Amino acid sequence: MKKYLSSILTAALFFTVFLPGGMALADGEISTKTKKQTLNIAHRGASGYAPENTLAAFEKAVDMKAEMIELDVQMSKDGELVVIHDTTVDRTTDGTGAVKDLTYEEIAELDAGSFFSEEFVGEKIPTLGEVLDQFRGRTGILIEIKSPYLYPEIEQKVADELISRNMDKPNNNKIIVQSFDHQSMKTFQSILPSVPVGVLLSYSPDGISDAQLADFARYAEYVNPNKDMMDADLLERIHEFGMKSHPWTVRDQESADFLLELEVDGIITDYPDYVDPHK
Template sequence: MKELINFAHRGAAGHCPENTMVSFRRALELGATGIETDVQMTKDGELVLIHDESLKRTTGREAWINDVTLEEVRELDAGAWYGAEFAGERIPRLDELLELLKDRSTILNIELKNGMVQYPELEAKVIQAVRRYEMSERVVISSFNHYSLAVCKQIAPEIRTGLLYGEGLYEPWKYAHTVNADALHPWYGAVLPEWVAAAAEEGIAYHPFTVNEPQLMQKMIDAGVAGIITDYPDRLAELLSPKRV
């Protein structure tokens, strides 16, 4: 049985400002074996790591990512909203995270945020960056936009993809085959042990999100999932510790 992947959601988002380098580094310190992040594109076509299409919540600026340049984005403070001790943290470029992880065994889950905004050639640009760092075997590209994931597989069949969805998707492991996806990334409420087993028989892994309470983490572990996406990688690392077996 493969080791369950401890995906730190937007880094250690339960402890640090999400999708910042301090959050990613802290996640690794807390035992994460995977990092989850969100990628979007600036006005001048640069790949940056931020969840919301708008800059308002995490930087205070009234603007959308696709309306500002990378230079403008890098001037913004993405840490102070979370706590004064994080003031000065910047919105990272995808390359910065790839550089951090390139010599590690960490799995990187890159979510393409191309729902509200259709970023031109986002798939190709992300894949180009992943290949440049020779990380194709350690990356999972996910999205709620399943058309986008189909494009990713056409460009890079060697890179794994994961279907993000909420609930009510009937036999999602069969649907996954229609877009050549390798994994299912459902809301945790859409996970049952029998579904995980059925998916595994078809070679499809379950990586539910966003699982933060230890009791719920244990429920997902008992269901047989292959990975868990959490804001608290330390809590999951503790549950997975050999000392607890």
């Protein structure tokens, strides 16, 4: 009888410990659910801790273990792709004027760190090429094309920067391109179909319809809405259309926790330390 009971216990232990996928018997049922990995995406770098869209902010994001950095791209008067969010330099530098009206030489002289704190005096506005060269292979890069209507052929110029560095190969580089201008994303996708694109969406009380999602799915791999639009139903519908979602922009722990609980595909945040997938 003891030998018989021992055999039963051994079998039970085997099925509890060794079943694939970490499955275990509990109350007569097998559970296979594991927590989904959510990408930690540093918005304009770790912009809660360093001046946005600068090399310092991107370095801080890497130090904080963000899986991707997000940045904004615009174009100088003489055609250089520069990393800055606003269409003017007024808010984040010691200069004034529209980005499109300044040459790269003029932009390169500006101080893009002092507005944040004295610690970053002299920080510069980088070019897209500088960021790609410094961070390729170290972190994923989410490129937002900003106000493309101001910059004819900017989609081709972004594509050229990626192609020249052999960063346009599918599954070889963690590169995504996104924009609020959805026609721009259609254009970029037609130029460089090997690089996934995302559509950004501002908050709308009307939400996102299935008709919109069906249209996005024709050319985009990501639907990235304002975080206040995200709920379980929207995430499920985005996934049903074969796309993923990276809501923006998280600036408080409560929002990060909510999105982590939803198991969104990625979270765009100023504070990478708020997004801890191991919680």
